[in-house]
Amino acid sequence: MNGARKNGTTPGRGAVTMNDVATRAGVSIKTVSNVVNGYPHIRPGTRARVEEAIEALGYRVNISARNLRQGRTGIVGLALPELSLPYFAELADSVIRAAEQRGVIVLIEQTGAVRERELEVLTSERRQLTDGLIYSPLALGPEDGAALDVPYPVVLLGERIFGGPADHVTMNNVEAARAVTEHLLGIGRRRIAVVGAHEGEAVGSAALRVRGYREALEAAGVAYDPALVAEAGLWHRSTGAEAMARLLDAGVEIDAVFGLNDALALGALHALHDRRVDVPGEIAVVGFDDIEDAAYASPTLTTVSPGREQIARTAIDLLLARIQDSSERPYERVIADFEIVERESTAGQSASVPVAAVPGRSILA
Amino acid sequence: MNGARKNGTTPGRGAVTMNDVATRAGVSIKTVSNVVNGYPHIRPGTRARVEEAIEALGYRVNISARNLRQGRTGIVGLALPELSLPYFAELADSVIRAAEQRGVIVLIEQTGAVRERELEVLTSERRQLTDGLIYSPLALGPEDGAALDVPYPVVLLGERIFGGPADHVTMNNVEAARAVTEHLLGIGRRRIAVVGAHEGEAVGSAALRVRGYREALEAAGVAYDPALVAEAGLWHRSTGAEAMARLLDAGVEIDAVFGLNDALALGALHALHDRRVDVPGEIAVVGFDDIEDAAYASPTLTTVSPGREQIARTAIDLLLARIQDSSERPYERVIADFEIVERESTAGQSASVPVAAVPGRSILA
DNA sequence: GGACGATCCTACAACGTTGTAGAACGCTGT
DNA sequence: ACAGCGTTCTACAACGTTGTAGGATCGTCC
Numbered sequence: 001m002n003g004a005r006k007n008g009t010t011p012g013r014g015a016v017t018m019n020d021v022a023t024r025a026g027v028s029i030k031t032v033s034n035v036v037n038g039y040p041h042i043r044p045g046t047r048a049r050v051e052e053a054i055e056a057l058g059y060r061v062n063i064s065a066r067n068l069r070q071g072r073t074g075i076v077g078l079a080l081p082e083l084s085l086p087y088f089a090e091l092a093d094s095v096i097r098a099a100e101q102r103g104v105i106v107l108i109e110q111t112g113a114v115r116e117r118e119l120e121v122l123t124s125e126r127r128q129l130t131d132g133l134i135y136s137p138l139a140l141g142p143e144d145g146a147a148l149d150v151p152y153p154v155v156l157l158g159e160r161i162f163g164g165p166a167d168h169v170t171m172n173n174v175e176a177a178r179a180v181t182e183h184l185l186g187i188g189r190r191r192i193a194v195v196g197a198h199e200g201e202a203v204g205s206a207a208l209r210v211r212g213y214r215e216a217l218e219a220a221g222v223a224y225d226p227a228l229v230a231e232a233g234l235w236h237r238s239t240g241a242e243a244m245a246r247l248l249d250a251g252v253e254i255d256a257v258f259g260l261n262d263a264l265a266l267g268a269l270h271a272l273h274d275r276r277v278d279v280p281g282e283i284a285v286v287g288f289d290d291i292e293d294a295a296y297a298s299p300t301l302t303t304v305s306p307g308r309e310q311i312a313r314t315a316i317d318l319l320l321a322r323i324q325d326s327s328e329r330p331y332e333r334v335i336a337d338f339e340i341v342e343r344e345s346t347a348g349q350s351a352s353v354p355v356a357a358v359p360g361r362s363i364l365a
Numbered sequence: 366m367n368g369a370r371k372n373g374t375t376p377g378r379g380a381v382t383m384n385d386v387a388t389r390a391g392v393s394i395k396t397v398s399n400v401v402n403g404y405p406h407i408r409p410g411t412r413a414r415v416e417e418a419i420e421a422l423g424y425r426v427n428i429s430a431r432n433l434r435q436g437r438t439g440i441v442g443l444a445l446p447e448l449s450l451p452y453f454a455e456l457a458d459s460v461i462r463a464a465e466q467r468g469v470i471v472l473i474e475q476t477g478a479v480r481e482r483e484l485e486v487l488t489s490e491r492r493q494l495t496d497g498l499i500y501s502p503l504a505l506g507p508e509d510g511a512a513l514d515v516p517y518p519v520v521l522l523g524e525r526i527f528g529g530p531a532d533h534v535t536m537n538n539v540e541a542a543r544a545v546t547e548h549l550l551g552i553g554r555r556r557i558a559v560v561g562a563h564e565g566e567a568v569g570s571a572a573l574r575v576r577g578y579r580e581a582l583e584a585a586g587v588a589y590d591p592a593l594v595a596e597a598g599l600w601h602r603s604t605g606a607e608a609m610a611r612l613l614d615a616g617v618e619i620d621a622v623f624g625l626n627d628a629l630a631l632g633a634l635h636a637l638h639d640r641r642v643d644v645p646g647e648i649a650v651v652g653f654d655d656i657e658d659a660a661y662a663s664p665t666l667t668t669v670s671p672g673r674e675q676i677a678r679t680a681i682d683l684l685l686a687r688i689q690d691s692s693e694r695p696y697e698r699v700i701a702d703f704e705i706v707e708r709e710s711t712a713g714q715s716a717s718v719p720v721a722a723v724p725g726r727s728i729l730a
Numbered sequence: 731g732g733a734c735g736a737t738c739c740t741a742c743a744a745c746g747t748t749g750t751a752g753a754a755c756g757c758t759g760t
Numbered sequence: 761a762c763a764g765c766g767t768t769c770t771a772c773a774a775c776g777t778t779g780t781a782g783g784a785t786c787g788t789c790c
Contacts, residue, residue: 394748
């Protein structure tokens with residue numbers, strides 16, 4: 001249509017620029033910028049001419065140029081272990097939706113839960129492209145808190161690092177684990193196995209959830225039996241199935257299983273199915289996370305719903321607040337609500353049972 | 366540390382620029398650029414001085430500036446229905462990994478399989494931020510092929526649009542469906558139900574997979590019985606479970622079920638479990654996609670593995686080729702390999718069975 | 731009637747990078 | 761001695777946008 005490259009340099013796909021719009025509308029380029037950015041003091045007639053020109057030429061603002069000029073990109077990073085883990089896929093989904101509502105783009109980065117890669121995303125070139133980072137490490141520990149001291153805002157998710165220089169959104173793992181264990185105690189189970197423990201680890205979801213489990217036992221006057229606790233390094237179905245098999249092979253008496261997340265619990269269900277153990281008749285099973293699968297397993301899985309939407313929303317809001325206002329402010333810690341979702345795997349009889357919900361508790365620090 | 370903003374304008378977090386590096390190394394800014402970009406004709410001494418300065422000042426190239434200057438971003442878009450659908454989460458995982466190996470960043474966009482949003486991503490502002498798009502629509506149809514006529518490269522995934530102005534990576538749905546149906550016929554099943562059909566739809570995975578199913582029946586001399594085909598609009602577990610329940614309630618004789626994807630098949634498994642139907646004893650079940658869950662269901666699910674890695678790799682390569690070389694070239698269509706993964710849900714007896722694989726076929730157009 | 735403030739608009743420079751053109755230098759071959 | 765070529769480096773402009781400063785115009789208030 002117009003063509004006519006102005007000089008000898010290479011770039012640009014010949015796109016329409018503000019200059020073209022300005023020429024057509026008979027105004028300065030800055031006025032076009034003002035119209036585009038909603039600057040109020042523009043005469044209606046001028047605005048109309050500019051808008052007509054934008055429309056006619058099909059002008060779109062060049063985001064790279066705006067990014068360069070403003071030193072902002074409108075993109076936030078989301079670093080997580082793996083999208084193929086359903087919990088994180090669902091979390092990413094929620095974060096993207098929450099960000100979208102606020103006009104922000106999310107760039108996902110997978111760390112594979114590998115320590116080296118988790119540290120690397122903090123200093124990666126990609127950080128140039130994002131205004132801030134929502135960071136969900138699995139391999140780091142409290143000693144790595146200092147690594148979060150980076151020149152851009154970070155919101156931390158999960159239970160690996162506390163007290164780092166970042167806002168932190170988490171759930172009340174101890175309370176939730178305690179509540180779900182109480183649920184098992186409430187239906188008369190006393191020999192409650194745990195699948196997915198991390199021996200000797202002081203922090204992390206495993207330690208916290210086991211602590212809640214022990215608190216519930218203690219409160220109910222049930223003795224803690226280490227023989228009921230099975231390790232599983234990675235929280236996958238396969239490791240859950242293996243851990244369950246080890247427990248069964250060990251011959252300890254068991255009438256319930258607490259999978260420290262849903263993947264482990266679903267793996268445990270699978271192992272129990274293999275051995276023709278009736279769930280929940282002989283052994284009741286609970287999980288943690290309320291991934292979509294939990295509602296479609298056989299039997300459907302009782303689990304803890306961790307308020308994923310709330311976590312996503314809160315994380316985005318905290319991050320955007322830091323990005324927009326870089327003044328120093330004490331770091332916040334937000335603890336999301338949870339709910340116990342009761343399903344067949346802890347039902348009185350093995351039939352379908354209506355889903356009930358027990359409200360969680362929320363604390364703001 | 367150094368501070369000293371040079372003028373009155375606002376932006377920039379006071380980052381180190383090429384200019385700072387150039388000053389310290391005593392060279393021109395362009396020489397720094399040349400070093401950074403691996404330009405060969407630089408004396409070793411000069412290169413060393415520049416590298417020392419980069420190291421000492423902690424210089425990182427500003428990606429926004431580079432993007433503006435080059436008219437490229439190094440980002441590709443990936444538009445898909447939802448990350449919370451395991452197939453697409455796993456696909457995204459594969460695409461991100463493939464892109465990473467080629468030094469490219471992936472920006473995920475969710476369309477929710479909503480027609481309006483699927484069309485919108487093609488013209489969204491975000492397209493400014495990406496050099497090209499990997500596009501996996503679910504709601505569009507062949508009549509929308511023209512919508513792909515956009516001023517940036519597109520690689521199309523899936524079975525909704527053919528012959529549009531874009532490279533296309535797909536799998537051989539008909540062949541694969543035929544093969545998995547033949548597998549059911551091979552273990553003696555004759556009353557094979559289908560879960561997930563889309564009545565009256567000419568294109569799309571549903572239609573193609575049903576076609577493969579019918580071809581297999583015909584080749585085996587088994588009559589096609591419409592009463593065995595159950596609809597399910599959305600391919601979720603819930604809809605699969607409902608469709609399976611309808612089939613069972615209808616009282617038709619059934620000895621196998623072909624879920625048109627794994628989610629449907631897992632839903633069907635769930636419904637069969639509810640009704641205490643023995644799988645595979647009374648009814649064998651197969652799915653399609655080989656999502657991770659398929660290997661951990663009870664019983665584990667026989668399914669079609671669609672060569673996800675290969676699809677991801679091919680899509681990225683085709684896209685990058687178009688981005689790097691914008692000369693006109695006929696659009697390619699690549700058909701990925703598939704494999705039948707045999708698991709318990711079609712085993713001779715209901716016990717665990719080693720996983721076997723039947724090689725697929727690959728065609729290049 | 732003139733000072734003042736609000737409104738509307740413009741010129742200019744700058745964000746940090748890279749493409750182009752070309753200068754300076756040294757080497758080779760005649 | 762000098763043309764010719766390759767190597768090494770530099771100056772400059774440009775990518776498209778927005779912040780700042782300020783000019784022009786108009787109405788209002790004492």
